[in-house]
Amino acid sequence: MALIVHKYGGTSMGSTERIRNVARRVAKWHAAGHQMVVVPSAMSGETNRLIALAKEIQPQPDGRELDMIAATGEQVSVGLLAMALKAQGVDAVSYAGWQVPVRTDDAYTKARIESIDDTRVRVDLAAGKVVVITGFQGVDAEGNITTLGRGGSDTSAVAVAAALRAEECLIYTDVDGVYTTDPRIVPEARRLPGITFEEMLEMASLGSKVLQIRSVEFAGKYKVKTRVLSSLTPPDIPLAEEAVSGTLITFEEDKSMEQAVISGIAFNRDEAKITVLNVPDRPGIAYQILGPVADANIDVDMIIQNTGNQGLTDFSFTVHRNEYQKAIEVLEGKVKSGIQAGAIQGDPKIAKVSVVGIGMRSHVGIASLMFRTLSEEGINIQMISTSEIKISVVIEDKYMELAVRALHKAFGLEQA
């Protein structure tokens, strides 16, 4: 008997029929003697509906009021799930974030969890109740409702699991785990039974959007054993089978077996590249370029600056494709003349492809195998960026699928 946290996404909660299935699955775990806490998302489409309504009223919605509105989606979900459990004879009780309470800072629409009081929940668990807690939301020190931003329910679930020192946090999604790459691009892609949270961080941020990135950080920080598994299996499959399915996110300390060199190939097509040409190669130039970009609330991903030549250098970075135009305007408007740069060049038609693996720390030759593979396919590399456990390249976007397939094969990922 253990304390287990389940998280269900919007698709799993998408209809009353599906909610009944979630309840059956939770009831199965409860019947096996586990203490159960469940964190559901809003019913699919509901958060979008609420935000659209708010934007009809106020195109740039007030953050506090937007959170007041958006938080209701999960509140409906917890009530419905608690009812579905009761209807199946399992005692259950629902809580909104403020009732637990889940304390956050006051950064509306993107709040961070500061603490979770487990008193009330533990009393219910001791009484044999299933506790259903809203994902995505909390309450600030002044008693205002806050939300954690898109995908925040994953973070809520992991944070609740951390606060309760749960045995495991199971994230039920519409995929059955983390793959070596996207099976839609590489049919031979293989599900990973386990992955370290550091690899998961790189995979998540690079495009394998299985888990919200912040939830993985949380899992890493508090050492919460987190499993990503399918919500599409029949709710009454044997628990022993379900409990070892999906992909378990572990910590290096737990690693007992030899780790594969590379865990997977991540990619995305959401970014655009911007290069400031012939920038004077002097201290402070990076800040002079990126400061105004950050001030305009534009997130920057890769940043590349090569050694200068004749006192001049080229400075490149990538931004989300939606913010490409805005970034160009900022640079043309404020930055270019201020630093006497040559010209601003940009390209929104790029893709980023990365190989990720904790094993590459101790293996040489990963980069060269990557670059040789791309070269053999005739794919030009525009930018390169590396970290301890990943190598990312920017290429022309039309080559993305080809690059992913070639790399997946070159690193032998299709083999078990």
Added chain:
Amino acid sequence: MALIVHKYGGTSMGSTERIRNVARRVAKWHAAGHQMVVVPSAMSGETNRLIALAKEIQPQPDGRELDMIAATGEQVSVGLLAMALKAQGVDAVSYAGWQVPVRTDDAYTKARIESIDDTRVRVDLAAGKVVVITGFQGVDAEGNITTLGRGGSDTSAVAVAAALRAEECLIYTDVDGVYTTDPRIVPEARRLPGITFEEMLEMASLGSKVLQIRSVEFAGKYKVKTRVLSSLTPPDIPLAEEAVSGTLITFEEDKSMEQAVISGIAFNRDEAKITVLNVPDRPGIAYQILGPVADANIDVDMIIQNTGNQGLTDFSFTVHRNEYQKAIEVLEGKVKSGIQAGAIQGDPKIAKVSVVGIGMRSHVGIASLMFRTLSEEGINIQMISTSEIKISVVIEDKYMELAVRALHKAFGLEQA
């Protein structure tokens, strides 16, 4: 400058366009220097949608969880209205019931307000903000969300007005006030500029469904000047005109002018009549008949028992037409044999028509004028029940409109 509470129903909040109009109306009052608190209902249809969803999951929904779900409708409304005010340049802040807090007992789905803390609201009002508070809901001593039952937003508004000692509580609805009777039946029906809260109680419970009955009780108990007025006028009509429109619910103590004898003719067709024939005329018989009916959660309205004859009497009462069959079953099953009654007779095709007026206290002849009028129209009276300020009769339902028109004319209600 005064503190004013506005309440808007679901129809007024039915679309983002309508919410903008509500904001314009509130902004007009705010611009005139008033401190404004606004209590909106859920957007029309939303509460029904939520309850239907809950009943799909659990046909007899758990009260606590149903309230958790149903309360979200108003939470969305307050957020949207606060945004609409801000979009028009009026500073505003929204609160759910638990944030104020509005304390209630723990009778889920039909909770009663116990107290309202005005601290937080007063701080905002002093800062010039419009405060938008959810109707329909509160929080119990344990921090669980409760709702007040259907139409509870009227009660919330009046209770908030009482707690803040507001100058006036304006209930905006889709009718422009309280009428002498339903204009759809009597075209000459006249809007009453004022009505006492006691008359309003009788009018409301008898079918002129303008205000939730409990809100009127609240208004009476705490002497809250409450005005029912139209939300369909253009939001920018002159405030001086709007402020005296509709119907003001006053208190006897405030009465300065001569009160009309009769204020209006109320009626309904929702009831069914049940008679238990030849009941032994002995103590306890009323309880033996109505106890099992109450135990079956069937509400009883009129109750008539005449003096017995030869130790036997007939006992009649009315129930809601929807509960007619259930009541008959209870009587046939448990009651009839237990008290050796003769037979159970029932008739769902009845209507109740009432004349209501605080003035009838000091005027004789009201009953006789009523009975003579019905007699002249050839309408048979089946049951009669009286209180200090109303006389109700039960008649065959096909005569209802005729009776209402004849009485409206006989009591001279069409004249100003």
